[in-house]
Amino acid sequence: MGDAVEGVVDTVSDVGDAIGGAVKDVATTAYDYGSSAASTVGGGGWSAALSTISFVEDISPDIPYVDVEVADGQLSAGVDVYGYGAGISVGEHGVSGQFDAGLISAEGGLTDQGWNFGMSMGDTGWPSYLPAMSFGVKGDYDGNVAAEFEGQGAIPIPGYGVVVAEAGGQFHRNSDGTWGVAGQVQGDYYGLDGTRAGGSLYGGYARTEDGSVVTAGGSGYIQTAGGLSASANVDYSRIQQGDDILESLDAGAQFKGYGFEGGGRMEYDRAVMDGNEVISFDAAGKVSGHGLEAAGTASYDELTTADGKTVSDWDTQYSVKGLDDLVGDTKIGAAADTLGIDLPKLDGSSGQSYAAIEQDVDSYIARNPTYESPEIPADVMQSFTAPVPEQATASVQSESDALEQSLDNLDDF
DSSP: OOOHHHHHHHHHHHHHHHHHHHHHEEEEEEEHHHHHHHHHHHHHHHHHHHHHTHHHHHHHGGGGTTTEETTTEEEEEEEEEETHHHOOOOOOTEEEEEOSSSSSEEEEEEEOOOOOEEEEEEEOOOOOOTTEEEEOOOOOOOSSSEEEEEEEEEEEETTEEEEEEEEEEEEEOTTTSSSEEEEEEEEEEEETOOOOOEEEEEEEEESSSSHHHHHEEEEEEEEEETEEEEEEEEEEEEETTTTTEEEEEEEEEEEEEEEEEEEEEEEEEEEETTEEEEEEEEEEEEEEEEEEEEEEEEEEEEETTSSSEEEEEEEEEEESHHHHHHHTTTTHHHHHHHHTTTOOOOESSSSHHHHHHHHHHHHHTTTTTOOOOOOOEEEEEEEEHHOOHHHHHHHHHHHHHHHHHHHHHHOOO
């Protein structure tokens, strides 16, 4: 252990010496040639100054960890020590700079092309259970602006599990007055009892030159150690251009547990073009278990012309078997028998068999996207959910008691 610590100290010392030496070398070079550059700037402008100090570029390879470059009216200088460093560029086109300290980095600039600023802590490319955040904003002098944000992290719940969350947002505005904003959030719960649950939400709005675009939706799931699993999702979009509209809604759900399994999906589409309107609706679903087999499909289409004429078509297919027996075995059936009431028959078919309709339903539901949650390695999950050590709890309690006593003494005074 002592050797490892000594090695770390030596490495840190080496990095510190390297940075200190690099800074000293840069400062010495700047001092040696500063007066010459300053006098040249005063007499011939920035371009003349660059021509005077450009030979610094020739000697920069001899300065450890330092890079100097003169090009296109810009003087750029940087320090890089074992992947950590900073740099700056200044000249006829403006000024910009950046630094990278490992887990924290930033950049910014103000040039003749525009401006920008950004910062990050951690890496949002990491697995989502590791904390990270980044944001950035940029723009130009014509009125174009863009900004974005992204963050992620985990919230341990000792004794229960951990919640992993990530969120992000974007905004843009163009010089022609169009703009847009969007955001998304996702969360997942990992329980020590084997429960998994989570979901995501997203939404966006964009203003176009002659209309707008709206998007929204979400999805979710749950899985328990007892065998219950379910998922659902919904997606909506609306595009408008003048008086023309395209609108769509897609929703679906699937479940399995307690001896039942099934699923369903529905789609709604609407289009308005040149005063004509078309509406389309499709739905399908199935459920089976405990002797029950039920499946069905439905579709509806409607066309309304600009002069008010309407044409529509409706079609359904269904097959239900075992529902009468299932209901008869429940308290509802027992109560009906006691009262002498004949329950209406629920079993029936539109003509097609259950197997044929089920095949159509499965094919339709299969086009529905499924929710995917991130995975957490077992060792990471264990560290997240480990109980707080007793000695740590006792230490916190001791400090709390001492603080409370100090407050009591202050009151007595």
